[in-house]
Amino acid sequence: MAQSVTACRDVRPFHMEGGRYEQYVYSYPHKLAYGPIEPARSLAEVWAREPKDSLFLYVHVPFCEQRCGFCNLFTFANPNEELPDRYMAALERQMLRTRAALGAGATFSQYAVGGGTPTYLSAASLARLLDRLSEVMGLDTRAPGSVETSPVTATEARLRVLRERGVTRVSMGVQSFDDEESASVGRRQSARDVHEAVRRIRGLGFPTLNLDLMYGLPEQSEARFLASLRAALEHRPEELYLYPLYVRRLTVLGRATTTGADDRRWDDVRVALYRAGRALLLSEGYAQVSMRMFRRGDAPATTAEASYQCQRDGMVGLGPGARSYTDRVHYSTAYAVGPQRVRSILESYADATQEDFDCIIWGYELSDEEKRRRFVLLSLLHESGLDCSAYANRFGADPREHVPELAELLLANASEPLLVRRGDRLVLTSAGLERSDQIGPYLMSAAVRERVARGPSA
Ligand SMILES: C[S@@+](CC[C@H](N)C(=O)[O-])C[C@H]1O[C@@H](n2cnc3c(N)ncnc32)[C@H](O)[C@@H]1O
Numbered sequence: 497m498a499q500s501v502t503a504c505r506d507v508r509p510f511h512m513e514g515g516r517y518e519q520y521v522y523s524y525p526h527k528l529a530y531g532p533i534e535p536a537r538s539l540a541e542v543w544a545r546e547p548k549d550s551l552f553l554y555v556h557v558p559f560c561e562q563r564c565g566f567c568n569l570f571t572f573a574n575p576n577e578e579l580p581d582r583y584m585a586a587l588e589r590q591m592l593r594t595r596a597a598l599g600a601g602a603t604f605s606q607y608a609v610g611g612g613t614p615t616y617l618s619a620a621s622l623a624r625l626l627d628r629l630s631e632v633m634g635l636d637t638r639a640p641g642s643v644e645t646s647p648v649t650a651t652e653a654r655l656r657v658l659r660e661r662g663v664t665r666v667s668m669g670v671q672s673f674d675d676e677e678s679a680s681v682g683r684r685q686s687a688r689d690v691h692e693a694v695r696r697i698r699g700l701g702f703p704t705l706n707l708d709l710m711y712g713l714p715e716q717s718e719a720r721f722l723a724s725l726r727a728a729l730e731h732r733p734e735e736l737y738l739y740p741l742y743v744r745r746l747t748v749l750g751r752a753t754t755t756g757a758d759d760r761r762w763d764d765v766r767v768a769l770y771r772a773g774r775a776l777l778l779s780e781g782y783a784q785v786s787m788r789m790f791r792r793g794d795a796p797a798t799t800a801e802a803s804y805q806c807q808r809d810g811m812v813g814l815g816p817g818a819r820s821y822t823d824r825v826h827y828s829t830a831y832a833v834g835p836q837r838v839r840s841i842l843e844s845y846a847d848a849t850q851e852d853f854d855c856i857i858w859g860y861e862l863s864d865e866e867k868r869r870r871f872v873l874l875s876l877l878h879e880s881g882l883d884c885s886a887y888a889n890r891f892g893a894d895p896r897e898h899v900p901e902l903a904e905l906l907l908a909n910a911s912e913p914l915l916v917r918r919g920d921r922l923v924l925t926s927a928g929l930e931r932s933d934q935i936g937p938y939l940m941s942a943a944v945r946e947r948v949a950r951g952p953s954a
Pocket residue numbers: 566567568569610611612613644645646647668669670671708709710739740741742743744
C-alpha cells in the first residue's frame with residue numbers, strides 16, 4: 497500500500513493496485529463533463545475579453561468510410577450523398593458568424609482538421625473547405641496545419657489538394673499492419689493499402705507524417721504488435737502515437753465483449769505491449785513526448801507542439817463535435833456515439849441558420865479550481881512536466897497547495913517513484929508516464945469525475 501498524506505489533508509489516496517487504463521485524458525475538463533449552458537451565452541460576449549492574437553483553429557469532419565469496432569468518436573459512417581454537402585454549407589454559415597463574433601483582430605497561428613476522417617470528403621470539397629478557412633476565417637495558409645486521414649481515403653488527388661494549400665502535417669490512423677487484426681476491429685484495409693498510402697504522403701513531401709498504431713487488439717501478440725511497429729518504422733515517420741485499446745460502451749467491440757476497466761489481466765497485457773513498443777522506439781532514435789506520443793529524435797522540434805498546444809486556451813472549433821476553449825468557457829455541440837443520435841445532431845447542425853451559431857448552449861464553465869487543475873493535468877502528462885514557477889506566476893501559489901493530490905503522487909510507490917522534483921519542475925518518471933491514464937483521472941475534480949463516469953448518451 498502506498499504511503500499516504502491523507503491523514504492530514506482531505507485528499508483521495510492514489511492506489512497503485514488500481515486499474516492503469518481508466519481514461520485517456522487529452523483535455524480537461526473532458527467533453528463528457530459538458531452539459532447545458534443556461535441561460536445560453538452569446539458567442540461574441542464569451543470571446544470579447546480573450547487574447548486573440550494566436551488562436552488555434554480546429555475543424556471537425558464527422559464522416560468516415562466505416563465505423564471501426566473500437567471507435568466512439570463523433571462520426572457517421574457512409575452518410576447519404578447529400579449530407580456532406582449540407583454539412584459544408586452549414587460549416588460556412590458557422591464560419592461567417594464565428595469570424596464576426598471574434599472580431600477583426602483575431603489571428604490563427606495553427607490549425608487542424610480532424611474527425612472522423614476529413615479525407616472522406618472529395619478533393620473538390622477539401623479544396624473548398626481549406627479555401628473558405630482562409631477567405632472567411634482569415635487563416636494564413638503559411639500557419640502550421642494538420643489534417644487527419646485514413647489509408648483508404650488518402651488518395652493522390654486529395655493529398656495534392658492538402659499539399660498545395662500548405663498543410664504541414666498529415667496524421668494517418670493505421671492501427672495495425674496486420675490484416676487479420678484490422679479485420680478483427682472492422683477496418684477494411686490491408687497492409688499493402690497502408691504502405692501505398694504512406695508512400696503517397698511521403699512522395700508529396702509533407703514536412704511531418706504521423707502514424708497512429710494500437711496495442712491490445714484482439715489476438716495481438718507482442719511479436720505481431722512489434723511487426724506492425726517495424727512496418728511503420730520503415731517509413732521513418734516524424735511522429736508515432738501508440739494507443740492502448742479501450743473497449744468502450746456503445747461501440748461494436750463494447751457490445752461484443754465483457755472485457756472492461758476492471759480486468760487486471762488485460763491491463764498486464766497492454767502494459768507489456770506498451771513497454772515492448774516503447775523500448776523499440778527508443779532504440780530506433782525516437783524520444784517519448786507523452787504516454788502515447790513519440791517523436792523522431794532528428795525531426796524539427798516544432799512539429800510535435802501542434803498536438804500539445806491545441807489543448808491550450810484559445811481554441812476555436814468549427815463543426816459538430818468540435819470543442820472551443822476560452823479561458824472560462826469550453827463549449828461544443830452535444831456529443832453522442834450511437835448512429836441515430838449522431839445522425840440527429842448532424843441533421844440539426846446541417847439545418848442550422850446563421851443566427852443559431854451565435855449562441856452557446858452546451859459546454860462547461862470553468863471555476864478557478866478547474867482552471868488550476870487543467871494547467872496541472874495537461875502539463876504533467878507531457879514529458880516536460882509541470883513548471884511550478886510558471887504555475888505560481890499564473891495562479892499565485894505552489895501547485896501542491898492547490899492540488900493536494902500532487903503530494904500523494906510524490907509519495908506513491910517509494911521503491912519506484914511516479915513523480916519527482918527536477919529543479920523547479922514536477923516530472924513524471926517512466927513508471928509515472930505509463931500510468932498516465934490512471935494519474936489523469938486521479939487529478940480530475942470530483943465534479944468532473946462524476947460527470948465523466950456517467951458516459952455519453954446513446
Ligand atoms: C481522432 S482518431 C482518428 C483516426 C482516423 N480517422 C483513422 O483512420 O482511424 C485518432 C486515433 O485514436 C485512436 N483510437 C480511437 N479509438 C480508440 C480506442 N477505443 N482505443 C484506443 N485508441 C483509439 C486510434 O489510434 C485513432 O487513429
